[in-house]
Amino acid sequence: MASKESDRVVIAGGGPTGLIAALSLARQDIPVLLLESQDSPKDHRRATTFHPPTLEYLDELGMVDAVLNDGRITPVWQFRDRHEGVVAEFDLSALKDETKFPYRVQCEQMELNRALHATLADFPNVDVRFSHEVLGAEQDADGVTVRADTPDGEQTFAGRYVFGADGARSSIRRSLGVRLGGFTYDEKVVQYGTTFDVSEAMPDIAGVAYISDPDEWCVILHLPEYWRVTFSSREGEPDDVAVSDDVAEARMKAFFGKGGATVELHRNIWTIHQRVAEDFRKGRIIIGGDAAHINSPMGGMGMNSGVHDAVNFADKMGQIWRGEGEEDLLDRYTRQRRHMALEDVRQQTIRNTKFIAEKDPAERRKSQDEMRAVAANADKSFKFMMGSSMIAGLRAANVLE
Ligand SMILES: Cc1cc2nc3c(=O)[nH]c(=O)nc-3n(C[C@H](O)[C@H](O)[C@H](O)COP(=O)(O)OP(=O)(O)OC[C@H]3O[C@@H](n4cnc5c(N)ncnc54)[C@H](O)[C@@H]3O)c2cc1C
Structure with missing residues (x-):
């Protein structure tokens, strides 16, 4: 015993x-x-x-x-194209009868x-x-x-x-x-924090946005005290260079037309599996x-x-x-x-x-069109949000014997 x-x-x-x-x-x-x-x-x-x-x-x-x-609290999130703007937008308040918390929190x-x-x-x-x-x-x-x-x-x-x-x-x-x-993915993800207001550069940005681009994709998250910006690592660039002042500033400036406010305490590079x-x-x-x-x-x-x-x-x-x-x-x-x-x-x-990362133009167009069609249809959009909010998957898993 x-x-x-x-x-x-x-x-x-x-x-x-x-x-x-x-x-x-x-x-x-x-x-x-x-x-x-x-x-x-x-x-x-x-x-x-x-x-x-x-x-x-x-x-x-x-x-x-x-x-x-x-x-x-972030009720709305987006898939975007870097040059064309919003591809699909999802407002989680549509899930209000399914959950006490119809939003994401950052x-x-x-x-x-x-x-x-x-x-x-x-x-x-x-x-x-x-x-x-x-x-x-x-x-x-x-x-x-x-x-x-x-x-x-x-x-x-x-x-x-x-x-x-x-x-x-x-x-x-x-x-x-x-x-x-x-x-394991070949590319790593590089994260920078910034205190400049990303919504000045992208007025219609939501608090969570996945921005597709064949050359420089990006994920943007709005936290209470700063914005977190995630890019892909660049081939051959050493990790310490990717998170250095100069490179962080240059990438932010090239993407947003604005730099000068990256947060020192928040620069990281991660391998993704x-x-x-x-x-x-x-x-x-x-x-x-x-x-x-x-x-x-x-x-x-x-x-x-x-x-x-x-x-x-x-x-x-x-x-x-x-x-x-x-x-x-x-x-x-x-x-x-x-x-x-x-x-x-x-x-x-x-x-x-x-x-976000697809390089093939035909594949990019296809996945963007699919997302547009989902967002444009209330039933499909609801189903998609039930999945992407982890509600549907968890319910299905929890009843497995
Ligand atoms: C860039 C990035 C962004 C992410 N964003 C999100 C997100 O927005 N939402 C989300 O859901 N997930 C996200 N994740 C994933 C998330 O961070 C992890 O899934 C989460 O931290 C896992 O929690 P965990 O407690 O299982 O492991 P960990 O958070 O890794 O915790 C493990 C703990 O164990 C300790 N430990 C390790 N080895 C030992 C040992 N031998 N003995 C004793 N203690 C040990 C560590 O110190 C640590 O405290 C992200 C990950 C990355 C890299």
Whole structure:
């Protein structure tokens, strides 16, 4: 039998996935040990888009105000052509009968992380350890043993289950021995922040816009304090040059006819993948979030999926913990969440990436015409928004047996 100290779920990684899993478990009186490799709650400037189902889950967990108060509510988003302007516009208020939150919110994921850490500090059944880098996990019939590099040297931590939410390079995924199948895009994405008002250069721009162009595509996101602009990397340009002052300024000026205000703290370059793990669970070891699937950020779905994984996992773990369900519920977690990653998020983010970056003129025209036709038809537009807001895909995945 498991000893008292090991009567807990160990979570590797304190990003959005691990923190939401911790909160969801703690609220069901399940003890949690969360091991995070960094020395404090911090994150890169990555996810900003929160979709309606994620806002609903955060609402249930008492966390939605952290995102609504620090974020920008964005009901309308666009597909655009760099030279011809708006191709298709989607107003999510049409989803008002389907969700309490008929909009996207643009908010830095690190704001959510900070709020979650502050909330978890009030739970006596949650033990968060920073500067604990998980090295791997082993299991037997009774529980798991998680190895971690800590300020006191290598240590082991026992638990009944381990949830690997330790990001794209997950040590827990390696312990599972599963492959992260898929592909990596040749081009990277380069992000700049700017404090100049993009709407002065593009008066009809929405708070989220995907702008297609064969030579210089762009994604624009309006955050409360700045605009985030994403371009493709350029062939042969080293990463440090791509994010340098001169190059950032020159690209912004060429695109908007205006520069001089790029934000020093926000310049990044990222490699982009479409990869899903072969399995999300073996026995008592389970993975979720970027540890289990990574996708192009076009559509803003990675963090949202991680939150959905965490809620789904914690719900099933709660049933198992209370003796209301068997361990095979965790296989259902895998079926539901892997289906969403492979059949929904992957398809949508590939479509969005192709829409903005397509170079072939005939293909570009075809995908723009398709989008125009969707936006012009109320039924098609509604269906499209149900999908791109992750509502339809999540509903379909959640009823899979
Ligand atoms: C440019 C860009 C833009 C994006 N925009 C969006 C968006 O708008 N919307 C969206 O939904 N998604 C977006 N994403 C994706 C999103 O950022 C990720 O999907 C999300 O961060 C995944 O959360 P996670 O908690 O699973 O992993 P992470 O956020 O990577 O968190 C993992 C945590 O584990 C810790 N860790 C790592 N290794 C170990 C270890 N061995 N031991 C202990 N701890 C460890 C890390 O320090 C980190 O705190 C974007 C990604 C990029 C790159």
